[in-house]
Amino acid sequence: MNRLQPTDSRAGLISGLSAYLMWGLFPIYFVATKAVPAPEILAHRILWSLPFGLLILLFRRQIGDTIKAIRKPRTLALLALASISLAANWGVYIYAIQIEQIFQGSLGYYINPLIYVLVAVLFFGERLTRLQGLAIALACIGVLVLTIYGGQFPVISLFLAVSFTIYGVLRKLIDVGAMPGLFIEVLVLIVPAVLYLGWLWQTDTLVFGTDQTLSWLMVAAGPITVLPLLAFAFAARRIRLSTLGILQFIGPTMQFLCGLYFGEPFTTAHAVCFTLIWVGVVLFALDGWRASRLPSVQ
Template sequence: MSQTPNINADGEHRKGLIAGLAAYTWWGLFPVYFVLTKAVPALEILSHRVLWSVPFCFLILLMRQQLPALWTALRDTKTVLYLGIAAVFLSINWGVYIWAVQNEQIFQGSLGYYINPLLYVLVGVVFFGERMSRLQTLAIVLALLGVTVLTVYGGVFPWISLILGVTFTSYGVFKKQVNIGAMPGLQIETLVLFIPAAALMFYISQTEGLGFTNVSREIDFLLLLAGPVTVLPLLAFSFAARRIKLSTLGFLQYVGPTLQFGCGLYFGETFTPAHAICFILIWTGVAIFAWDSWRKRPLPTP
């Protein structure tokens, strides 16, 4: 007997796929936003991201009726502690990436997010006793070769890439220690960072002076958008994660750094032979890693 296709399930999967693509496309085009706000120092932009994300995130939680989940999480000391540590790594990641884009290091930023999945594997092996497959080992070796080529042949140690990869991996590891939704989690993280961000904003205003209200109305508008620009792609990601397979989501994650790489080319960053060899090695490693993940995916039950 033939089975009737589940039209509703197909529709939800399609919506999830669109939302996932939207999230990673948004993240991939982030360099455009930071280039447009280049007149404002990186630390001030970082502060704006945190400060404007708090009320915007609260509004989203209110609309999605997730405030009870937020209150429950805030009463759990372990949850707040782990999310607080995760928030520190996230703030470092955000700050370094903004600085990298403003200083024409988009390629290094892209490289950092390409190697991020490989770093997750290393963390699993070192800290959680997981075993790497041969293909995963090969992928990591190729990534290390790429970094070595860029360092030795190109004369550029990719510290930006490594900081971005390590901080985002650390952020993910601490996030996985608690059971909380993406939006309530982000709200707690931004609340933890709120006072430091406000203090930093005050310090900048008393020393070098704020870019906000002092550069142009266009810049002011873009800085006010820092909250939505930060929160909306995460909301789309959260929507997608509940509707498509993790293996599919894993493939989509490479859309982000690929678009960032394209932004680097568009904005005319210097792309040397060392960069080319490094990225070819990284892309090969990523392709091997993705293939290994795809072939190990659980098959659907007949």
Template sequence: MSYQDKSPATDLARQGLLAGIAAYTMWGMFPIYFKLTQSVPPAEFVAYRILFSVPFGLLIILFRKQVDDVLVALKNPKTVLLLLFAAVALAFNWGVYIFAIQDGQIFQASLGYYINPLMYVLVGVVFFSEKLSKLQGLAALLALVGVAILTLYGGVFPIIALCLAVTFTLYGVIRKYVEIGAMPGLFIETILLMIPALFFLLYLRQAGPLQVETAAWGLKTLIFLAGPVTVLPLLAFAFSARRLKLATLGFLQYIGPTLQFMCGLYFGEVFTLAHAICFAFIWVGVAVFSYDAWDNNRRIKKVGLQ
């Protein structure tokens, strides 16, 4: 092994790569977790996910010594308001995703996160006057054709996929302009949603016992694990994002929807010809999009060396 392979920068990059793979792998395996907990209604599970993320998130905040970051952000009304909007978008995203898994719509969930990066590009063009490269335009067109084929010939309008892509894009755009770390930001978001989640569970409790009260211990354990299941992938992603180039993260982000797609096959969802054609267009679009990101990164690096 050469001296360069042992450099601190190389070690950090390897750690970031492993953390990124871990984060997207955990996100990709979410269908299994939500299939195991599918007896819990989506809205109720979102409430559990919020509540149990708070104490686990607090432990992470204390361990990483980020209490000051949280306190500083809470003193800024603009930051709190933006995080509230982000939290609502994220909670809606969680609810739609859990519903999709429980309703046997894993392919749509996978599709939503495949087109999510392309949605970011379109938002940049429409709302922030960013220029669209020819390859990015081609990738977006291919994704649009794929969705149209699924709608027209498959008889399925991918409302779930679009909701997931739109809400997560909205969440990402808001968080991009909030000057706060991933973990402190998520902790504040869950705090802001905690009171509504508690009131919602109390409302459900009036009609009868909650799932967490009547479930067998196996299901109860899975429900209590909603906190770590929510926080750990984001923590790994935050660790990775600080150590990897955006182009590398761009490639890694497709691990999640690919694993979700494989979970859909495993759980026996119906995969029609329209699905096959749609995903073929999406995958080609993803390949074009990824190549464009890699090529831009290569050119920037080349110019920097000159």
């Protein structure tokens, strides 16, 4: 079994932390671009990620690695699947912010780490500790409370959690660098994105160009999209899947605070659901701290 070097683990931890901090501020961007329909924002995220990603590849001299990855059928197929899961996640999250469901988006990314742990147990041979099991049980109860008492089955939350878990697992299975892999994913999505924007232009419904501020915000979607994904992909290949899942609690916490800031209704059912999940977060943190205190087995 290959073991991560301490420097790799440290770099992966810093990268994962950076990714989730950036993602935590995403609601601010999507509220600022609320005048643009969600599908158009999604298309712009894909379009402007391509040149920005290319600049990073050139700077890091990874064009050769990208070409090698494209020539491997298995790698290309897995990256294509990952790109579909990623685009679906992007689109639904943008839609959630636009219909004032920031809390549902936050809840989805709170649930996501729990699904990561389940996947780690079922497919990667990691063991589920008692505290992790209790945290997952509390999250399930929280979702049931929101569904039954609050009358709102969190479809958006569950979709975001599952789709991003699929993306994370696929990226962990692919033997390709963070940026080359991300660039190929964008290449897979670029054709439908350009075709859609072209159709909007033909039907005079393209928002891009009608307002200078919004247009610049659309261009900014490139670096805003690529930087956290690059950090995430870098981290996914250097730290344990369960550790990556624990880090993700940073993002939804910041998103939750954004929901409060923007005045989204926060019901009693929301309070009970989030409280149960926050308790689960504490249990996860406690479990991770306890595990870090144990001597490593050689």
